[in-house]
Amino acid sequence: NNRFCHFKLVLLGDTAVGKSCLVVRFVRDEFFEFQEPTIGAAFLTQTLALDDATVKFEIWDTAGQERYRSLAPMYYRGAAAAVVVYDITNPDSFAGAKSWVKELQRRGDQNVVIAMAGNKADLEAHRKVDFNEANEYAEANGIIHMETSAKNANNVKALFSEIAKRLPNN
Ligand code: GDP
Ligand code: MG
Numbered sequence: 001n002n003r004f005c006h007f008k009l010v011l012l013g014d015t016a017v018g019k020s021c022l023v024v025r026f027v028r029d030e031f032f033e034f035q036e037p038t039i040g041a042a043f044l045t046q047t048l049a050l051d052d053a054t055v056k057f058e059i060w061d062t063a064g065q066e067r068y069r070s071l072a073p074m075y076y077r078g079a080a081a082a083v084v085v086y087d088i089t090n091p092d093s094f095a096g097a098k099s100w101v102k103e104l105q106r107r108g109d110q111n112v113v114i115a116m117a118g119n120k121a122d123l124e125a126h127r128k129v130d131f132n133e134a135n136e137y138a139e140a141n142g143i144i145h146m147e148t149s150a151k152n153a154n155n156v157k158a159l160f161s162e163i164a165k166r167l168p169n170n
Pocket of ligand 2: 021037038063
């Protein structure tokens with residue numbers, strides 16, 4: 001079976017948590033220590049072959065800066081999925097991620113699939129956000145949670161596959 005679907009996906013989260021790096025890892029399988037800061041938003045696409053369907057993600061990578069926050073609804077409106085990213089070494093970014101989840105649940109599309117990504121999981125020695133605490137938060141809110149590393153690629157493809165599985169008609 002070769003069904004084809006395409007979905008709008010948005011990345012949200014504080015500055016420097018690794019949103020752009022996650023997208024670049026997923027789309028081009030590359031990583032840059034000096035990833036250029038995102039201005040406004042960037043658009044990329046990537047196609048993922050699942051067992052029973054091919055899913056094309058139309059990805060909006062937003063800038064995390066406060067001054068762009070008012071623009072976020074333009075990007076999450078109509079989005080089938082949202083990846084809310086925090087940095088496991090930065091508790092403020094986890095608080096920021098929770099506020100993005102709230103905003104998506106209140107103002108995003110009714111059936112939006114939300115995934116929380118605890119990024120920079122390669123920096124285990126500097127961890128400040130407990131995995132179980134984040135997992136429990138995600139479970140209580142009915143969202144996906146995974147720890148990822150754009151740097152060593154761990155769980156990046158798995159995260160997008162998990163999202164694809166939860167999207168309608170998959
Ligand atoms: P954004 O502002 O959320 O888009 O963050 P960027 O993607 O620009 O990344 C910010 C910084 O974090 C860059 O210096 C990256 O090299 C670094 N970074 C991103 N992802 C990872 C990761 O998984 N592990 C580590 N160690 N550094 C990362
Ligand atoms: Mg960026």
